[in-house]
Amino acid sequence: MPHETAIARLQELLGDRLSTSNAERTLHGQNETYYPNTPPDAVAYPETTEEVSQILQICHAEDCPVTAYGAASSLEGQHLALHGGISLDMGRMNRVLAVYPEDLTCTVQPGLTRKALNEELRATGLFFSVDPGADASIGGMAATRASGTTAVRYGTIRDNILAIEAVMADGTVIRSGSRARKSSTGYDLTHLLIGSEGTLGILTELTLRLHGTPDAVTAATCRFEDVEQAVQCVITTIQCGIPMARIELLDHMMVRGFNAYADAGLPEKPHLFLEFHGAPQAVAEQMASFEEIAADFGAEGWQTATTTEDRNALWAMRHNAHYASAALGKGKHIWPTDVCVPISHLAEAVAQSQADATRLGLTATIVGHVGDGNFHAGLSVDPNDPDEMARAHEFTHALGETALRLGGTVSGEHGIGIGKQSFMDAEHGAALAYMQAIKQAFDPRGILNPGKLLPAQPQARAAE
Amino acid sequence: MPHETAIARLQELLGDRLSTSNAERTLHGQNETYYPNTPPDAVAYPETTEEVSQILQICHAEDCPVTAYGAASSLEGQHLALHGGISLDMGRMNRVLAVYPEDLTCTVQPGLTRKALNEELRATGLFFSVDPGADASIGGMAATRASGTTAVRYGTIRDNILAIEAVMADGTVIRSGSRARKSSTGYDLTHLLIGSEGTLGILTELTLRLHGTPDAVTAATCRFEDVEQAVQCVITTIQCGIPMARIELLDHMMVRGFNAYADAGLPEKPHLFLEFHGAPQAVAEQMASFEEIAADFGAEGWQTATTTEDRNALWAMRHNAHYASAALGKGKHIWPTDVCVPISHLAEAVAQSQADATRLGLTATIVGHVGDGNFHAGLSVDPNDPDEMARAHEFTHALGETALRLGGTVSGEHGIGIGKQSFMDAEHGAALAYMQAIKQAFDPRGILNPGKLLPAQPQARAAE
Numbered sequence: 001m002p003h004e005t006a007i008a009r010l011q012e013l014l015g016d017r018l019s020t021s022n023a024e025r026t027l028h029g030q031n032e033t034y035y036p037n038t039p040p041d042a043v044a045y046p047e048t049t050e051e052v053s054q055i056l057q058i059c060h061a062e063d064c065p066v067t068a069y070g071a072a073s074s075l076e077g078q079h080l081a082l083h084g085g086i087s088l089d090m091g092r093m094n095r096v097l098a099v100y101p102e103d104l105t106c107t108v109q110p111g112l113t114r115k116a117l118n119e120e121l122r123a124t125g126l127f128f129s130v131d132p133g134a135d136a137s138i139g140g141m142a143a144t145r146a147s148g149t150t151a152v153r154y155g156t157i158r159d160n161i162l163a164i165e166a167v168m169a170d171g172t173v174i175r176s177g178s179r180a181r182k183s184s185t186g187y188d189l190t191h192l193l194i195g196s197e198g199t200l201g202i203l204t205e206l207t208l209r210l211h212g213t214p215d216a217v218t219a220a221t222c223r224f225e226d227v228e229q230a231v232q233c234v235i236t237t238i239q240c241g242i243p244m245a246r247i248e249l250l251d252h253m254m255v256r257g258f259n260a261y262a263d264a265g266l267p268e269k270p271h272l273f274l275e276f277h278g279a280p281q282a283v284a285e286q287m288a289s290f291e292e293i294a295a296d297f298g299a300e301g302w303q304t305a306t307t308t309e310d311r312n313a314l315w316a317m318r319h320n321a322h323y324a325s326a327a328l329g330k331g332k333h334i335w336p337t338d339v340c341v342p343i344s345h346l347a348e349a350v351a352q353s354q355a356d357a358t359r360l361g362l363t364a365t366i367v368g369h370v371g372d373g374n375f376h377a378g379l380s381v382d383p384n385d386p387d388e389m390a391r392a393h394e395f396t397h398a399l400g401e402t403a404l405r406l407g408g409t410v411s412g413e414h415g416i417g418i419g420k421q422s423f424m425d426a427e428h429g430a431a432l433a434y435m436q437a438i439k440q441a442f443d444p445r446g447i448l449n450p451g452k453l454l455p456a457q458p459q460a461r462a463a464e
Numbered sequence: 465m466p467h468e469t470a471i472a473r474l475q476e477l478l479g480d481r482l483s484t485s486n487a488e489r490t491l492h493g494q495n496e497t498y499y500p501n502t503p504p505d506a507v508a509y510p511e512t513t514e515e516v517s518q519i520l521q522i523c524h525a526e527d528c529p530v531t532a533y534g535a536a537s538s539l540e541g542q543h544l545a546l547h548g549g550i551s552l553d554m555g556r557m558n559r560v561l562a563v564y565p566e567d568l569t570c571t572v573q574p575g576l577t578r579k580a581l582n583e584e585l586r587a588t589g590l591f592f593s594v595d596p597g598a599d600a601s602i603g604g605m606a607a608t609r610a611s612g613t614t615a616v617r618y619g620t621i622r623d624n625i626l627a628i629e630a631v632m633a634d635g636t637v638i639r640s641g642s643r644a645r646k647s648s649t650g651y652d653l654t655h656l657l658i659g660s661e662g663t664l665g666i667l668t669e670l671t672l673r674l675h676g677t678p679d680a681v682t683a684a685t686c687r688f689e690d691v692e693q694a695v696q697c698v699i700t701t702i703q704c705g706i707p708m709a710r711i712e713l714l715d716h717m718m719v720r721g722f723n724a725y726a727d728a729g730l731p732e733k734p735h736l737f738l739e740f741h742g743a744p745q746a747v748a749e750q751m752a753s754f755e756e757i758a759a760d761f762g763a764e765g766w767q768t769a770t771t772t773e774d775r776n777a778l779w780a781m782r783h784n785a786h787y788a789s790a791a792l793g794k795g796k797h798i799w800p801t802d803v804c805v806p807i808s809h810l811a812e813a814v815a816q817s818q819a820d821a822t823r824l825g826l827t828a829t830i831v832g833h834v835g836d837g838n839f840h841a842g843l844s845v846d847p848n849d850p851d852e853m854a855r856a857h858e859f860t861h862a863l864g865e866t867a868l869r870l871g872g873t874v875s876g877e878h879g880i881g882i883g884k885q886s887f888m889d890a891e892h893g894a895a896l897a898y899m900q901a902i903k904q905a906f907d908p909r910g911i912l913n914p915g916k917l918l919p920a921q922p923q924a925r926a927a928e
Contacts, residue, residue, distance in 0.1 A: 102703060102808035145648035156646050159623065174895040180804040181836045182620050183873035184609035184659050185880055185891055186917065187899040191655040195648050212705030239566060241676035279753070282746040289743070340644040344566035372645045409647035416649050427649055431638040434906065435651045441901040453650065 002084050006064035007042045010086065013054055017045040017092075028087040032134075032322065033075055034335045034383050034392075035418065040067065040081035047092050049165060049173060049204040056202065057171035059086060059447050067449045068198040070140030071113055073132075075336045076417025078144055078197045082451035088202065090139055096120050097205065105162060105179055107207045110139020117208075126210040129154035132413065133319040139203045144415040145195030149318070152238075152371030153245040153277065154211055156413070158194050165205035166193055169443040179207055192438070197415055198449040200442045214277035217245075218287060219305040219314050223269045225298055227251055227354070227366075230270040231347040233297040234370045238343055242289050246275035247371040248318060251354070254365040254378075257324035262317050267301065272370075273318055275311070318367075322378065325365040329380035337396045337419075339403035340374040340412025349402055353377050356398045360391040374412035397422075421455040466548050470528035471506045474550065477518055481509040481556075492551040496598075496786065497539055498799045498847050498856075499882065504531065504545035511556050513629060513637060513668040520666065521635035523550060523911050531913045532662040534604030535577055537596075539800045540881025542608055542661045546915035552666065554603055560584050561669065569626060569643055571671045574603020590674040593618035596877065597783040603667045608879040609659030613782070616702075616835030617709040617741065618675055620877070622658050629669035630657055633907035643671055656902070661879055662913040664906045678741035681709075682751060683769040683778050687733045689762055691715055691818070691830075694734040695811040697761040698834045702807055706753050708835055710739035712782060715818070715830040718842075721788035726781050731765065736834075737782055739775070782831075786842065789829040793844035801860045801883075803867035804838040804876030816866045817841055817859075824855040838876035861886075885919040 001007065001020075011018045019025075020042045029039035046052045059066045065085025072079050081087050094111035101124045108117060115135045117128050130141060132148035140146075142164070147156035154160070163177030176189040193201050224230040230249055237244060250258070250271045258264040274290065276283045291302065305311045317324075325334045341349045350366060357364035357377070368375025377399060379392045400410040400423050410416075410423040424432055432454075439446075439454055465471065465484070475482045483489075484506045493503035510516045523530045529549030536543050545551050558575035565588045572581060579599045581592050594605060596612035604610075606628070611620035618624070627641030640653040657665050688694040694713055701708060714722070714735045722728040738754065740747045755766065769775045781788075789798045805813045814830060821828035821841070832839025841863060843856045864874040864887050874880075874887040888896055896918075903910075903918055 100806065100808060102699060103806040104703065105806070145646075145652075147646055147648075151646065155623075158646075158652075159619075168898070172894050172897075174898060175893065176895050178871060178873045178891075179806040180838075180867075180872040180876065181807070182609075182611055182615065182622075182804055182838060182876050184611075184877050185873050185875050185884070186659075186888060186896075187664070187902055188609075188622075188652075188655045188659055189895055189898060191652045195650075195652055200651070212703070214705070235566060239568065239676070241678070279746070279749050281749050282743070285743050285745050340646055342564065342567040342569070342643040343645070344564060374644075374646065403644075407642060408644040409642045409649050411649050412644065412646050413648050420649070424650060427642075429639060430636050431640050431653055432650075433636075434632070434638060434653060437905040438651055438902060441905045442898065 003064040006062035009058045019043045034333045035077045038080040040087035041084045043087045045089050052167045053171040060170045065450050070137030073134035073136045075414040076419040078417040104210045110203045129211050130157045142194050143198050147413045149246045160209045163207035166201035168201045197453045216280040216283040218276045219311040220274045222299040222302045223271045227270045229297045236293050245277040248273040249370040251366040254367045257328050261324035261327035321367045325378035332380040335379040335381045335392045338376045338414045341406045341408030343373040345406035352402045416453045467528040470526035473522045483507045498797045499541045502544040504551035505548045507551045509553050516631045517635040524634045529914050534601030537598035537600045539878040540883045542881040568674045574667045594621045606658050607662050611877040613710045624673045627671035630665035632665045661917045680744040680747040682740045683775040684738045686763040686766045687735045691734045693761045700757050709741040711835040712737040713834040718829040718831045721792050725788035725791035785831045789842035796844040799843040799845045799856045802840045802878045805870045805872030807837040809870035820862045880917045
């Protein structure tokens, strides 16, 4: 067995919270997308920061890879133990450690999921805003720099984390940030670790910003004749400064998916799904302003949802986009990809991706957080069809190139993981060497999530 | 002359844009606070990124320190060439390179000041929100992670920078971030360089978020019987989610300063200075909600300012707090310090600092961005009075300890610079070694702003 010594030492530390069973390993090798099952050599279930530190001390000493595992909802394979070693399942570190309602903050463990947190917060009148759709773990969301439907109003997870505790490669426990809302003391390690996909340290505690539940919430939908009109409506809305809480685009193919998956009965045209938050007068004012803009772009079928039940049904449908995309092709998997562009180039990027899908003979849904210029393409693929997989790969590559050409980024929220390392040089150029220098300084043995985010460095030249 | 070879090589590169005159050197050794004049050995005036790169290549080869210089408004001595070498005056790199009104972004050079930027943006209906009071350079604000009066609504500079170009210690030019509003591709070098006080790289270009000028703006002031009441009013306002654009506290001593400096004619009681932004109905709604809360805390003397002229007069007064503090002691300098605490502890922190000033026989004004839990103490000191300087040092030390005890940070926006390095260990603990590892990896020769931010490392043990 690979990493035999490390696993033996971990078993001594954790007892039956270290498993090498096939069932556990296979479970931790699964993913939501097209990657083949990638089992780790063992699964560890730490319960405290101290245990995470001890685990890393052992793995550091034994050169054993450690890949953190949250809710397994990552979309670029971030939680897969690509080089074997330990899957560090944070699921038992899932407590709310403290809520500070007067400060609009709370401190949680990384294995807690966002829905469980919001359940616990219900009585306080506060909520945690970041909503990537899946019921992701907070630690996983931080590690992958997640965002989602409400980022346009409340920011991404990056904007909503004040402080972290992390265990570094050799087991050192650090804290970064504080419960204060801002600081200018020293290098921003908090935001360096956020989005580092578990390659620089393991998050063991997070202090989050919360927001007051708005007095009034109204959701709405409307449809447009074509995507161009819908996107221009979004651009104008953002430019006018209407503080949208959510503004989501669905193209006609995505609507077809919802009709197939959830019997939505929507006309197969591009739609916007919207939400307005605020004091009652402010919400009415925002809605009126939006309706005026939307009318200029030929919006039809305006429908509002004011009851909690109706709103929840609407967003539940939206959040099932992944499964609704899958419903378009029997037995197919979804290859999800995302990019983010300056909003002025959004229409061009969406049109280009639709044209690419057509050219490559792929079924692709488009859905996105268009207020941020961020959208997803969900490709129906059969992982056993090498030709289709090659075309999907070509689509993803073309989409990334489109985003870079338009001044954007190859991922707005899914991250790099396994799937997008080939873009790192094109997107970051000379900066990549500084990322590699940080990785080398923080994790010289390369035990933290090896094979992710940073492309393999060119081989050192053989000594002459 | 120290660094003779480097200076000769730079002179060859820059001609008369490299000065060793006493006048230029003395000018660049000045500061707004209590530090003695600290002249560099020479002053360089680059005009392009390429020139900054060439300068750093030379200084790197010659082990010559380089300290970036913007508008010299930093408050912890960040722009002073403490170890000699070159003061890199970015003042000639002060252009707006592009405005993207549809994206609410622009790209600027670091020497541009925030007022000059807003002047250029006037016709677009957009504005750059970060307002630290002084007409600071954008590069300097980024380097020190500045914020100011409007951060409570629009975020600090950290939240308003999308992308940077920077020249690293050896002259390598990197870019980080993009014009897209978010990204999850790779380590966040943008936010690592923001707040690094010129110790990791020199910013040469910044892409900023802009905001739409609100339809309606109303400023207002009111006063309270004591600081406790004023602060509790602020806490309640923030907790209720009223989206304040500005909410500034002035204690009775600060009001006395405004009366002395600007003949403000205000009753010598704690005041709040406020601003509300939004659509007309929303502003009216916010103001009504605030007034209701303020009344519960005994607010009096409610006055509003709706015309641009009246509002400008109000905020000009506020922005002169530094000079108004100085007006309290003839011929005295101001030793400015700031901390930031969780808002629930704000009243305690303010009361403690007032008690400390009294105990130490110091005149201190208190003014702050209290919506963020951030406040400033301005101590009147005579730098030639060692006893008073020692008491001021004791005050600052006690204030930093208070902030840490209450779960906050020793600086919300002024930074570490020269003055607060002694707190770095207490605030960051084990994380400090990771900051030092980054510094070592990025600037192994230590030429970038040496003597700032990071405390000197313990001497290496002599070989036995």
